[in-house]
Amino acid sequence: MTPDLMEQGARHFEEAQAKAAITGHTASGGRSAGFARLAAPVGEVDITHGRILYLEDVSVSFDGFKAINKLSLDIAPGELRCIIGPNGAGKTTMMDIITGKTRPNEGSVYFGSTINLLRYNEPQIAQMGIGRKFQKPTVFEKLTVFENLELALKTNKNVKSSMLFKLDSSQGDKLADILQTIHLSSQVTNLAGNLSHGQKQWLEIGMLLMQDPKLLLLDEPVAGMTDEETARTAELFLSLKGKHSLMVVEHDMSFIDTISDIVTVLCDGSVLAQGTLAEVQNDERVIEVYLGR
Numbered sequence: 001m002t003p004d005l006m007e008q009g010a011r012h013f014e015e016a017q018a019k020a021a022i023t024g025h026t027a028s029g030g031r032s033a034g035f036a037r038l039a040a041p042v043g044e045v046d047i048t049h050g051r052i053l054y055l056e057d058v059s060v061s062f063d064g065f066k067a068i069n070k071l072s073l074d075i076a077p078g079e080l081r082c083i084i085g086p087n088g089a090g091k092t093t094m095m096d097i098i099t100g101k102t103r104p105n106e107g108s109v110y111f112g113s114t115i116n117l118l119r120y121n122e123p124q125i126a127q128m129g130i131g132r133k134f135q136k137p138t139v140f141e142k143l144t145v146f147e148n149l150e151l152a153l154k155t156n157k158n159v160k161s162s163m164l165f166k167l168d169s170s171q172g173d174k175l176a177d178i179l180q181t182i183h184l185s186s187q188v189t190n191l192a193g194n195l196s197h198g199q200k201q202w203l204e205i206g207m208l209l210m211q212d213p214k215l216l217l218l219d220e221p222v223a224g225m226t227d228e229e230t231a232r233t234a235e236l237f238l239s240l241k242g243k244h245s246l247m248v249v250e251h252d253m254s255f256i257d258t259i260s261d262i263v264t265v266l267c268d269g270s271v272l273a274q275g276t277l278a279e280v281q282n283d284e285r286v287i288e289v290y291l292g293r
């Protein structure tokens with residue numbers, strides 16, 4: 001083949017690729033080849049089976065110690081699920097598995113009914129709409145509240161495009177809405193470093209909300225908060241319920257009492273009990289693990 005023809009072929013290929021990327025059309029009529037086809041378009045979570053998160057028989061061992069042991073659990077779209085359990089029960093490890101930080105030795109983890117999360121890495125899982133809040137607030141202390149929220153939208157890691165990034169009007173409206181939701185409208189020009197511990201936690205939740213997460217995982221969100229901040233956080237989570245699915249790990253039982261519908265009790269890496277808080281608190285096995293050790 002002559003260099004000319006090769007160049008022409010390469011150009012055609014590039015044009016076809018660019019067109020497919022823009023329109024979603026391919027030579028085979030928009031279907032991508034593969035043995036299994038997703039029921040929902042790529043990037044969308046298929047919740048037609050009524051579940052947004054599904055774990056089955058998941059186990060992980062650290063040096064022979066089973067931190068997660070045949071764990072099965074599922075969550076409905078829009079649900080606010082509370083997870084409780086004694087120290088070392090595996091609550092944080094479970095979140096590590098869902099977010100791709102830790103790989104289980106066995107079991108299945110699905111986002112909706114079609115996305116096998118075990119095939120993806122941490123950044124890809126975050127990109128798909130699973131936001132995670134660690135216990136310690138991680139905001140940019142030297143930036144203002146506004147800048148922190150704005151930064152959350154900058155998915156492009158390229159420095160130049162980040163510097164040139166400007167909010168469009170719908171993003172501006174969204175930022176204003178989120179400021180209200182997280183009770184920080186009056187702090188918009190304040191440096192994040194000047195906020196109280198509770199306000200930093202809300203700001204970080206706001207940064208997650210800027211990315212429109214479908215599922216939010218929150219690990220001990222009210223630890224270290226004042227009673228008033230805890231009460232406001234309860235209001236915040238109740239307002240997020242329905243719009244997002246939430247999984248909240250907490251030791252603060254009065255907080256759990258305010259926000260919970262279904263509570264799952266983890267112990268030794270598996271589900272020990274599940275039900276309303278009153279139900280699980282009256283369960284002999286739960287009383288045993290909390291008081292009997």
Ligand SMILES: Nc1ncnc2c1ncn2[C@@H]1O[C@H](COP(=O)(O)OP(=O)(O)OP(=O)(O)O)[C@@H](O)[C@H]1O
Pocket residue numbers: 062067085086087088089090091092093094
């Ligand atoms: N990377 C790791 N290497 C070794 N052991 C680990 C690792 N991560 C967790 N573990 C162990 O797994 C068990 C479960 O830990 P995990 O942090 O998930 O518990 P938890 O339920 O979040 O506890 P807490 O309520 O104290 O936060 C613990 O015994 C812990 O020491």
Ligand SMILES: [Mg+2]
Pocket residue numbers: 091092093219
């Ligand atoms: Mg933990």
